[in-house]
Amino acid sequence: MRRKNKSKLHNFFVYMTIIFVIIIAVFLAAIIISPDKKYSAEENRMLETRPDATITSITSGRFMNDFENYTNDQLPLRNMWIRIKTTSDMLMGKTESNGVYRCRDGYLMETFQPPEKRNFDSTMTAMKKFSGRYKKLKKYFLLAPNAANILSDKLPSNAPAADQNRFMDKVFSTTGAAGIKSIDVRDTLRSHRDRQLYYHSDHHWTTDGAWYSFLQASKTMGLKGSRDLYSRLLVANDFKGSLESKSGYYMCKNDDIYIYYPKKAAKRSVVNYVDEQKKITSFYKTANLKKKDAYTVFFNGNPPCVKIDTPVKTTRRLLVFKDSYANCFVPFLSQYYRRIVMVDPRYYYSNINDLIDSEQITDVLFLYNANTFSQDTSLSTMLSN
DSSP: OHHHHHHHHHHHHHHHHHHHHHHHHHHHHHHHHSOOOOEETTTTEEOOOOOOOOHHHHHHTHHHHHHHHHHHHTOTTHHHHHHHHHHHHHHTTOOEETTEEEOGGGOEEEOOOOOOHHHHHHHHHHHHHHHHHTTTSEEEEEEEOOHHHHTGGGSOTTSOOOOHHHHHHHHHHHHHHTTOEEEOOHHHHHTTTTSOOBOSSSSSBOHHHHHHHHHHHHHHHTOOSOSOOEEEEEEEEEEOOHHHHHHOOOOOOOEEEEEEEEOTTSOOOEEEETTTTEEESOSBOGGGGGSSOGGGGBTTSOOSEEEEEOOOSOOOEEEEEEOGGGGGTGGGGGGGOSEEEEEOTTTOOSOHHHHHHHTTOOEEEEEEEHHHHHHOOHHHHHHHO
């Protein structure tokens, strides 16, 4: 009897091992055979593509690390697995999933991740050299705090306490000493906490958050004139953002999306999407409101280069180095510059010095959110080249 039981148990484990190996093989084959997905609209980010296997990458261990990230991003039915895992974690009382925290009042937030020292030093060095190279240009830096900073009281007690404020103070101190004027909007945003400054399930600030920050920025940038040029218009009331998909927390509040539409007194702008060779007379692509990432209503997402012309009486021409926080902010600047050139260093590969010369740039604005800026290396690469 014991021998029969041991035999049955042995056979059970053999069958389970075979089934497990087959499942792994099927998933691995599906990943390899299926074409790589380069972008996740649900998470609003680029996905890892298949890494190249070289002797150097294999011996250094970088290939295995890249391949692990690749299989995670290209896993079949990935969003479904995330949702299943998150549901089980919620039943166990966990408040974190894939780096996203379930917070009070229905908010999802990413906490601040401090940068690697080497990358931070490289970015600071590149910005200082850039500022020294263009001493005659007016240069500004708006580093926007994230929701976990301004709404920190809503974070769960177990959220890590990396100090974004200390990082921002260090950035402002370093770039300020290099001749780049700081635009610190933290106090402004804290004083308007009664308004919804950040989306519940997305990492971006709302258009209201951008508006109050613009009012602060206009003082530093010397933008004189009427602020009563826009009407606030509701364009969506069912927005759910990238943090919902990234975390798998699918019971978030719907958010409103507002745009600030120019009144008759405002000068109309022409928006030129350079790579697409397309010109339109609106900052907004309303068709995107029907997509998963409705935030791309602002400038259709993150094109590499956009040029905005407005027939205002000024010779000032602005270059904006930006991430996606700038997308709902830049329209407010249009009434104060004859031309605005927006460049996203993550996707723009042309020579930036040639662009500054050819566009006769007079002002430069760096506009990033603190989380993206702490992890991004593309800006230092662009400025160094």
